[in-house]
Amino acid sequence: MGALKTSVAWWCFAPAMGAEGLVRAAAELGYAGIEFAPEEEWGRVTGAGLTLAAIGGHASLTDGLNRRQNHDRIEGEILANLALAQQWGIRNLICFSGNRGGQDDAAGAEATAAGLRRVAGAAEEAGVTLVLELLNSRVDHPDYQCDRTEWGVGVVDAVGSPRVKLLYDVYHMQIMEGDVIRTIETHHDRFGHYHVAGNPGRHEPDATQELHYPAIYRAIAETGDDGFVGMEFVPAGEPRAALAAALRQIRTGSAPVPG
Numbered sequence: 482m483g484a485l486k487t488s489v490a491w492w493c494f495a496p497a498m499g500a501e502g503l504v505r506a507a508a509e510l511g512y513a514g515i516e517f518a519p520e521e522e523w524g525r526v527t528g529a530g531l532t533l534a535a536i537g538g539h540a541s542l543t544d545g546l547n548r549r550q551n552h553d554r555i556e557g558e559i560l561a562n563l564a565l566a567q568q569w570g571i572r573n574l575i576c577f578s579g580n581r582g583g584q585d586d587a588a589g590a591e592a593t594a595a596g597l598r599r600v601a602g603a604a605e606e607a608g609v610t611l612v613l614e615l616l617n618s619r620v621d622h623p624d625y626q627c628d629r630t631e632w633g634v635g636v637v638d639a640v641g642s643p644r645v646k647l648l649y650d651v652y653h654m655q656i657m658e659g660d661v662i663r664t665i666e667t668h669h670d671r672f673g674h675y676h677v678a679g680n681p682g683r684h685e686p687d688a689t690q691e692l693h694y695p696a697i698y699r700a701i702a703e704t705g706d707d708g709f710v711g712m713e714f715v716p717a718g719e720p721r722a723a724l725a726a727a728l729r730q731i732r733t734g735s736a737p738v739p740g
Contacts, residue, residue, distance in 0.1 A: 545579030
């Protein structure tokens, strides 16, 4: 499991640790990258030897690719971010279906695939992966359309590009459908990036919650994945200690118990 590359979600830790504190901690602990860092902090991240693992590809989460009227705007935003990604060595641009808003799933999937096809060639030329994020619509993102793996896989297959994949968020998909390890084993070739957090609560992925992450990490590693596993959890305890424990777990296969 030590072969898995790990990254840290900026929004989860920077508010408590500060920009300098987060970047220093991530580098000192042995993380490989940081996600969602604001552009003004990119130099700080790369200067510390960390990769910019992912940034947002377009606006917005709720009003996204499943609306054809958004495609011109989103295409422009993604193309601009692809240029930045090439310049800064950013691996992934995160994309969003948007909310259903009464639209049926088949129509939403067709529209989302059509929007991604418009930029797939540019992503291939740039060597950057567009990852459509799977999110739960029960707790955190009501009405979000890309809320099941099957739906997302259908979109990715309809696009048919090696640079258009899914962001498989274990926390979100545990809420929606469970069966995490079998899903990883079955569909890992459509997954370009992973996010993790404990459930319930979205806190540390430790032994106090229902997901057994050592087995999940083992399943990811056994696929030969060379992408990032992003720590997108809100620490309930001291942030640096939480990051250290999460990294120790992914390296050793043991689930920490707080206290």
